[in-house]
Amino acid sequence: MHAFEYIRPASVADAAAKRSANDDSTYLAGGMTLIPTLKQRLAQPSQLLDLGGITELKGITLKDGVLTVGAMTSHADVAASSDVKKSIPALAVLAGSIGDPQVRDRGTLGGSIANSDPSADYPAAVVGLGATVHTNKRQISGDQFFKGLFETALEPGELIVKVSFPTPKRAAYMKFPNPASRYAVVGVMVAETATGIRVAVTGAGACAFRIPAMEAALAKSFSADAIKNITVPVSDMNNDMHATAEYRAHLVGVMAKRAIAAIA
Amino acid sequence: MTKVSVTVNGAARSGEVEPRTLLVEFLRVGLGLTGTHVGCDTSQCGACTVHLNGKPVKSCTMLALQADGQQVTTIEGVAKGDVLHPMQAAFKECHGLQCGFCTPGMVMSALGIVERHKADQLSEAVVRHELEGNLCRCTGYQGIVNAVLMGAKALGVKVV
Numbered sequence: 001m002h003a004f005e006y007i008r009p010a011s012v013a014d015a016a017a018k019r020s021a022n023d024d025s026t027y028l029a030g031g032m033t034l035i036p037t038l039k040q041r042l043a044q045p046s047q048l049l050d051l052g053g054i055t056e057l058k059g060i061t062l063k064d065g066v067l068t069v070g071a072m073t074s075h076a077d078v079a080a081s082s083d084v085k086k087s088i089p090a091l092a093v094l095a096g097s098i099g100d101p102q103v104r105d106r107g108t109l110g111g112s113i114a115n116s117d118p119s120a121d122y123p124a125a126v127v128g129l130g131a132t133v134h135t136n137k138r139q140i141s142g143d144q145f146f147k148g149l150f151e152t153a154l155e156p157g158e159l160i161v162k163v164s165f166p167t168p169k170r171a172a173y174m175k176f177p178n179p180a181s182r183y184a185v186v187g188v189m190v191a192e193t194a195t196g197i198r199v200a201v202t203g204a205g206a207c208a209f210r211i212p213a214m215e216a217a218l219a220k221s222f223s224a225d226a227i228k229n230i231t232v233p234v235s236d237m238n239n240d241m242h243a244t245a246e247y248r249a250h251l252v253g254v255m256a257k258r259a260i261a262a263i264a
Numbered sequence: 265m266t267k268v269s270v271t272v273n274g275a276a277r278s279g280e281v282e283p284r285t286l287l288v289e290f291l292r293v294g295l296g297l298t299g300t301h302v303g304c305d306t307s308q309c310g311a312c313t314v315h316l317n318g319k320p321v322k323s324c325t326m327l328a329l330q331a332d333g334q335q336v337t338t339i340e341g342v343a344k345g346d347v348l349h350p351m352q353a354a355f356k357e358c359h360g361l362q363c364g365f366c367t368p369g370m371v372m373s374a375l376g377i378v379e380r381h382k383a384d385q386l387s388e389a390v391v392r393h394e395l396e397g398n399l400c401r402c403t404g405y406q407g408i409v410n411a412v413l414m415g416a417k418a419l420g421v422k423v424v
């Protein structure tokens with residue numbers, strides 16, 4: 001790691017002010033991605049702003065059918081929360097499937113989506129449940145948040161404060177985990193929400209995306225059979241040592257059918 | 265250099281560190297607590313697992329300064345003097361180690377499993393799932409899983 005200065009801001013306003021005063025500073029959440037990145041010297045910020053001391057970024061509330069999760073809430077806390085299990089059990093399952101217990105105790109919702117790793121789990125929930133990302137500046141709809149490989153709609157220095165998930169009528173998340181890291185080779189969230197059916201995929205492409213053809217078919221008939229002939233273009237799929245593009249395209253169909261079957 | 269103060273195994277400890285100093289380096293080099301191991305240095309193997317405020321974390325993927333003002337428990341804080349903790353005794357009894365390199369991390373993770381399940385029950389499948397963050401190159405895991413179940417039972421957890 002290159003040397004840097006370490007600061008623990010006390011509030012969102014304090015963190016954002018320090019960040020805008022220094023182009024070369026970076027927010028630190030649980031460090032589960034950032035610290036390995038610094039070790040490999042893939043990034044060399046001169047200053048880390050540790051969000052760990054900001055209590056307003058932590059916590060889970062359920063009010064008027066909307067579940068709100070603070071950016072610094074750990075995956076373990078989401079997985080164990082009775083409010084999450086009661087309102088969106090699929091989200092508790094998703095959080096509990098991330099990495100391993102030690103990673104779940106440190107990794108955060110905000111850090112996960114800010115990073116937009118193509119194989120991260122949370123993006124499937126943010127897009128698939130029609131969530132809204134609240135930053136220190138504005139609200140961004142889940143559909144507009146992920147822009148590409150490790151790319152989001154966040155502006156430089158923009159801080160994620162919380163994410164709100166409207167409670168769906170039913171939802172299920174199925175993933176094919178990488179057997180070593182547990183990252184999603186492919187993960188699919190299927191949900192029936194107040195605004196219609198959503199099918200969101202992570203792991204397969206550059207970032208999370210929806211499959212409108214599957215959504216339309218499921219709106220007519222909510223069954224695994226209804227989507228059996230719908231495929232995604234192989235040319236849009238990631239191709240790496242973990243899985244070929246063809247295999248990922250195949251897995252999208254398999255995971256979607258499993259998710260539908262779980263709640264049909 | 266920056267001052268860091270951490271409660272380690274119940275005692276207030278402090279030292280001067282660079283901001284980039286990892287928690288595991290502070291424990292091993294700064295405090296001489298070499299029971300916590302570094303296996304991979306890439307967040308994969310869990311040999312560096314310690315408890316932060318009672319929960320298992322990988323101390324190779326945390327800065328010492330992130331632990332400032334908090335409670336850390338390492339493997340050195342588990343036994344009572346010369347008397348092994350029931351989980352350590354179970355590892356010995358079940359042949360839950362061969363070279364022993366992964367063992368400190370395994371024991372700290374095992375204690376995390378006990379903590380999470382003390383109010384419900386524990387099965388072999390759950391133990392295997394929750395040991396996903398700890399790698400062992402020697403044992404083939406069977407002895408470790410047996411040890412976690414035996415240790416959990418000794419600590420009053422219902423094992424099914």
Ligand SMILES: Cc1cc2nc3c(=O)[nH]c(=O)nc-3n(C[C@H](O)[C@H](O)[C@H](O)COP(=O)(O)OP(=O)(O)OC[C@H]3O[C@@H](n4cnc5c(N)ncnc54)[C@H](O)[C@@H]3O)c2cc1C
Pocket residue numbers: 026027028029030031032033034035051071072075097098099100103106107108109110111112114115119120121122158159160161181182183184307308
């Ligand atoms: C061994 C291992 C296995 C894993 N397996 C999985 C898995 O199966 N599935 C999965 O989805 N993930 C997995 N992860 C990733 C993990 O879940 C973390 O969520 C992810 O690494 C982000 O970590 P973090 O929250 O600690 O953020 P950090 O690493 O601290 O930060 C990540 C990035 O987000 C930025 N950032 C953080 N918080 C904010 C905020 N509030 N606003 C704006 N920007 C912010 C930071 O500046 C940084 O650029 C794994 C990680 C490890 C180490």
Ligand code: FES
Pocket residue numbers: 301302303304305306307308309310311312313322323324325
């Ligand atoms: S040394 Fe920390 S996880 Fe391997």
Ligand code: FES
Pocket residue numbers: 360361362363364365366367399400401402403
């Ligand atoms: S006993 Fe040797 S690595 Fe586990």
